[in-house]
Amino acid sequence: MTLTEQLYWGGAGLIVLWLVGFGLALAATRNGVVAPGPATQEFGADPEPPAVVSLLGNHWRGVEHAAAATLLDLAARGLVELRQPGDDPALSTVHLTGAGRSAPGLTPYEQRVLDRVSSRVADGGAPIGAIAFRDDKRAASWNTALRREIIADARLRGLSRYRFPRLLGSALLTGAFVPGALFAVAAVLGGHGVRAALCAGVAPGAALAYLLGKSLGERATPKGLERAGHWAGLRAWLTAHEDFARLPPASVAVWDRYLAYGTALGVTSLTGRLLGFDSGDRRRVWSSYGGTWRPVRIRYPRLRPGFGGSTSRLLRSATAAGVVAVGLCAFAVLRQPDWMVAVDAHSGGSLRRPGLVLSAGWVGSALLGLVVAGKFSRWTLFLAFLAMMPGNFASGSHGWAGDAATHEGPLPGELVAVAAFGALAAYLLTVACLELREPATVTGEVLRMESRKGKGAARFLALDEGDTDLTTAWALPAASQAIATGAQVRLRVSRGTRTIRSAELVRAAMPEGDRVKAPKQEAPS
Structure with missing residues (x-):
């Protein structure tokens, strides 16, 4: 060797x-095995905060619902207030109290949650749904920092350690x-x-x-296993109350810190779902643009033809659709019975079998349209080969291939396809002509930014114009300057393709949950 x-x-x-x-x-x-203690309603002499209990309750693998549990704990301590004006818990609001505006001695993760609430409620209150972030990356960064701060506190308390x-x-x-x-x-x-x-x-x-x-990751210490067993006993006591899992957030006024610990331990499913500190619902976003909080529903026109396209791209797509329509029509009208041979034992290898001839005409028309549209690639040939397979294996004197071979004139399916592609070509051509108009101007607040598949695909930008509860996303070209979520902008848009032609910043976005730095105080003279 x-x-x-x-x-x-x-x-x-x-x-x-x-x-x-x-x-x-x-x-x-x-990790060692957590031995659940007896069911108890006692927190203990020096109870851990609900966020740390969330780490223990999840076997040191995560801190699910820790932010929601922390908010409920702040409410139980009088730093924030949760109100439910009606029967729907989803319409509950969160308010910052006077004690919460100058609360000393908070842990870093408690201060982080309080800062997030403060940035959303401003001088009044805000719906609990407004706590969710509008940007996925910002939500992930915020929750990662929260988890890091919770783990640091658990280590200081001797409950957790490096694995x-x-x-x-x-x-x-x-x-x-x-x-x-x-x-x-x-x-x-x-x-x-x-x-x-x-x-x-x-x-x-x-x-x-x-x-x-x-x-x-993290693993338990002997003290951590002991405390996890105690909190497992509290979970058993809370679970015995059948209605506890369906308690709304505002019930913290009655249940005090029990609701916070129940959320940390995964007992309160409703409260944990409503108090979300993640990226929120991408189709329903709370907005205060215009002076009052309201939910705005967002539509994403993913299947809309011509969405985000330029005039040249629209004309090219219209030409491609027209080529497909003309190709299918010509093939259907000019097709003759003598193009095909009857299927029998001696014509098994013939290229003139009815199914193969029909597939070749249909697939050939589609390939010609793809070439004109500039979408032709090596994968296109592979897909065309797969599309030819049904016609290649069609055999017998009966069936769809045999019936089509004996049919005089265009088939019903061909007529439908020609009409569909013709209508698409006419629609794209009309939209291309409308693009020559002067762009319209709209002003509002950016609710969400959503990416799309494809390197050069336009991104979705949902804008709240302040006068409606339903908005349709605009197409922001991929090469455009980045626009932050929450910023107020003035857009020049083409309504036909819903494309943003230019954007002007009216007001910069407010920080979403970032630490607010205290203003520098001048030294007394």
């Missing part, structure tokens, strides 16, 4: 040894790249270039490091 082969086999053996060691480390650092000790984690991370070093040396000795050596050296280490990173 050559030295190069020895290095390759040595690297492979080290990978196996690393995986074995990694598996043993996972087994040695797994892997630092020495073990460092050893596993370093060992992940040792096999790659052997592979890189072997690649160089084998006559491969530097680029190949780098790939051979980095790829195994990156894969093992990714596997290690996915397993990093």
Whole structure:
């Protein structure tokens, strides 16, 4: 065995040894079993905040509903107020009290939740649905920071710790790249270039490091397991109350901190669902643009022809649709019975079988339209091949192929297709002509921004103009300057394609839940 082969086999053996060691480390650092305590309604002498209880109740794997539980706990402590004006809990509102405007001694995650509420309620109240974020990335960033702050508090309380000790984690991370070093040396000795050596050296280490990173997290301490057992007893006591799971957020005035802990432990399904600190409902967004809070429903015209298209693109698409319509019509009108042969035992391999001839005409018309539209690619040929299969395997003197071969003139399906593509061509041509008009001007607040599939596809921009509870998203070209959610803008738009031609910033977006820095105070003279 050559030295190069020895290095390759040595690297492979080290990978196996690393995986074995990694598996043993996972087994040695797994969480212990939580022994539920007896059902109790007592919190204890020094109870942990509901957010930390959420970590314990989720077996140190997440902090689901921790933000909602924290908000309810702030309400129970009089820092915020939750009101339900009617019978629908979804119409509840959240208000900041005088004590909440200057609350001292809050933990970082409690202050984060309070700041989020403060940024939404302003001087009055706001619907609880308005707490949700309008931007997915901002929501993810906010919740990641919240989780990090909760875990830090749990560690300070001696309830949680790193899953892997630092020495073990460092050893596993370093060992992940040792096999790659052997592979890189072997690649160089084998006559491969530097680029190949780098790939051979980095790829195994990156894969093992990714596997290690996915397993990093928290695990319980002995004290954490004991406290988790106590809170499991509280969960059992709350679960025994059948109506507790359906309590609305405003019932915190009656149930006090029990509602917060019930939400943290996953008992109150209704409250946890309504108090969402995620990206919210993309089709129903609360807006205060215009002076009063109201829900605005958003429509996304995903299947609308010509949406977000330029004049040249519309003309090209109209031409392509017209080509398909003309091609299908010509094929249907000019088709003759002698183009096809009767299907029998001797014509099994003939290219003039009825099903194959019909499929060729229909697929050929579609391919011609794709060529004109500029959508032709190698995958198009593969799809065309699959589309020809039903006609290729059609056999027998009866069936759809045989009936079509004996039919005089265009088939009903062909007439429908010709009419549909003709109407599409006429519609796109009309919209292209309307694009020559002067763009209209609309002003409002950006509710949401939604991406679409495709590198050059226009993004959805939902705008609240303040005079309606229903809005249809506009198409913001992918190359346009970024517009922040929550900003007030003046748009010049083409209504036919709902395309934004230009955008002017009227007022910058307010920070969504960011920490509000206190103004600098001048030193007294």
